[in-house]
Amino acid sequence: MFINIQNLNFAFNKQKPVLNDITISLAKGKTLAIVGASGCGKSTLLRILSGILPNAEGNSLQGDISIYGLTTEQYRQTGKLAFMFQEATLMPHSTVKQNIELPLKIKGNANEQKTNNLIKAVGLEEYSNYLPKQLSGGMKTRVALARSFSTNPELLLLDEPFSALDIAWKSKLYVELEKLREETNTTVIVVTHDVQEALLLADHVIVMNSFGGIETRKEIKSNYSIMQRVNNISGYMNSVYESYMLPIQDAIMNGQNRKNEKQDTIHIA
């Protein structure tokens, strides 16, 4: 397996656990969506995978994580990892082109042809010399998406990247993401609270509960391509409603309700 997470537990500064006994395996080239209510630890899991979190002092991380047989820190240092935040996180002083080629510049192998291809892939040819302040929210997300693919990542981590966009923009970007993912055979983990987004993009969906554990997991089996899914969203959703959408929504509700149950118990005690 490309990613192996075994019995992962994590707590900030040895306080209440954020992640609780997480076990995930993911094959190369697959897309995993992690859904769950706000505060369930989805983004924390992503940040641990990216090698950002264990750096902080006092954090408690137990269990095993390996990406291609390496630790998260070792894997990050290979440069085969990309991360896309909820905000586009563009350099405000750099143009579209400069933002997209930034990871390549950092690596010391800026490639104009490749940068231009990515600009074309996300449909921003006319805006390559624009500054982020001159772009709409959707355009900024497209720049961030293109930047994520600039280093040909093996693993792309997406932290609610499309949450601020309307459905029209989301649909376009789902297709762009899938096209780029297919070209590069990138493994994608996307964190989202949008079940529809998870079903459109993912091969596997994991629902997390409010204790930071896994409430349920589903393997999505569908013969629809991303284009068919996006072009026929309501039809596609109807087809997966009973087998996937409903159980995932129930699992999210159950995972969330447990928190309330526990809070009530604490209150009564």
Next chain:
Amino acid sequence: MKNKILYILLSVVLLAAWQYFGSTSQTVRLLLSSPSLVTDYFGQNHTALLQATQTTLIEAVAGLLIATVFSFGVMILCFYFPKLMDFVLPIMITSQVIPLIVLAPFFIILLGIGLGSKIAMAALMCFFPIFVNFAQGYKAISQNIHELMHIYNADTWTRIKQVYFPLAMPSIMAGLKISATLAVIGAIVAEFNGAEIGLGKNLFLAAKRLEPDLMMSSLLLSTLLGVVFFGTIYFIEKKIINWQ
């Protein structure tokens, strides 16, 4: 536009009032001279006055440049050794408890009556605003950007070049604008305490000898220096920060 007309009108009214009272009142003439007398004085003594202005300008520019280079240097060291910031910042803040002006005589004793003591004073006055604003600008950089640089394995120099300096630039320029006027003040205050030449020396002598023409012409030239300094930094800021 409306404000500009009001400012011009206000200046004309003040000048006219200054001329009127300077011509009609002996007391006002002794204290403030008058625009026509100051213009005459400048015409007769322009070589000496411009030399004094040039000296103060050199001291202020050198002080500002030294403070800028030094504060950038300390910040770059702090980027390489982040724990250094926790050590340096309290020292910086504590140093501001000392009224820096009182150090002017110390610099005269230490560095003599020449340019060195004035440059040191100007640099000392400028250092803190530049450094603190740079530090604030750095701290205001989004955590996501720091994490993005970490994920992309950017080394410290790349981060400094690509992220820290450009993103902290608005704060750096704010610090430089404050320091631009402080540099002129620092140089003049140091000249009060002893100088061979300079606007501060002129102001000191004018007060001692009750020479309102010298005082007002030196005062106007000092103001002009401050405005030119501030304007230059403002112009540079507008040129290099076009992304806000």
